[in-house]
Amino acid sequence: MKILVTGGAGFIGSALIRFLINETDHDVLNLDKLTYAGNLESLAPIADNPRYSFIQADICDTASINEIVASFGPDRIMHLAAESHVDRSVDAPGEFIQTNIIGTFNLLNAARTLYERDENDNFLFHHVSTDEVYGSLGEEDFFTEETPYSPNSPYSASKASSDHLVRAWGETYGLPIVVTNCSNNYGHYQFPEKLIPLIIMSAFEQKSLPIYGDGSNVRDWLHVDDHARALYLVATSGVPGETYNIGGNNEKTNLDVVSTICDVLTELRPPGQNLSYHNLITHVADRPGHDFRYAIDTRKINRELGWLPQETFESGLRKTVEWYLENGDWCEAVSGGYEQERLGLKSAN
């Protein structure tokens, strides 16, 4: 089978492509613009495989996207390319509107043309999305596939919009589509602006560990390799027209996450006499519109596709900390101009 992965040089896309090349026999074309978040270094382990190829392109560039989709002729489009960082969407929402909405629209049109040209019964457009489209939960409850959309950030609003476009192309034009909405991912090769790598790297450099507000906001965490397995299962066994929620059943407050990282680091790299990673924790101004809690009801994908995560939060986090400690070169190579500065305080538009 031929699989077009968009955003394959990003955090989840690269995990998915490493999985597809290592664990399946499909041909994979990675289409990625290589923004600050896209790094081909993350694909070095499979880059020489003859079943893998890469093309640099912007999903907002209609002509290129039409050309690439028509000439590759994929059986699957797994669409991950996006602007993905909530804090950046607060500062500069325009890029999120362009890539996440207009880019998805372009890809849907190219997919529709291909589907109508080839009449490929095996074709599926898989949109990879987030649980943030559902908004915020109180202390209890879980997001199900029936939860109404209620996005609060420019990022989640742009993803909600693209989910709706994908659904509409299914209903209106008969394009075979599936959507997955997943909770927070963590693991190796994640750009250091996101909470877990940011904390690991800052702690290791004895910099302050910023926690938004009082740190009581709750997120559900899923290891990226478990997400990659789930995505493959949905892309190959999911029912067209359906949505599947994906989550790790690992609800943690942000403060819990940061404290656990400090514990693991203390064991792996003792901080030196009279020093403590925990003492670096600093509470900073909260994110504007910060959702309080996300939690996922994963019974549908468990029941219908037999998917369960393999990694516990403890095992996955330990592996992740070890990976960042051993891969300082990757972190340096990808960081570019990013200096772990605070983002998302409504500084621009």
Ligand SMILES: NC(=O)c1ccc[n+]([C@@H]2O[C@H](COP(=O)([O-])OP(=O)(O)OC[C@H]3O[C@@H](n4cnc5c(N)ncnc54)[C@H](O)[C@@H]3O)[C@@H](O)[C@H]2O)c1
């Ligand atoms: N990270 C998470 O916790 C999480 C959770 C649920 C869903 N998601 C979704 O999964 C997808 C991947 O997330 P991620 O964390 O890997 O993101 P990422 O920011 O690490 O990677 C995004 C990739 O998309 C590419 N890209 C951006 N704009 C592009 C454009 N205009 N044209 C082509 N390529 C472009 C970037 O170069 C990068 O390689 C996103 O759609 C995101 O909304 C992420």
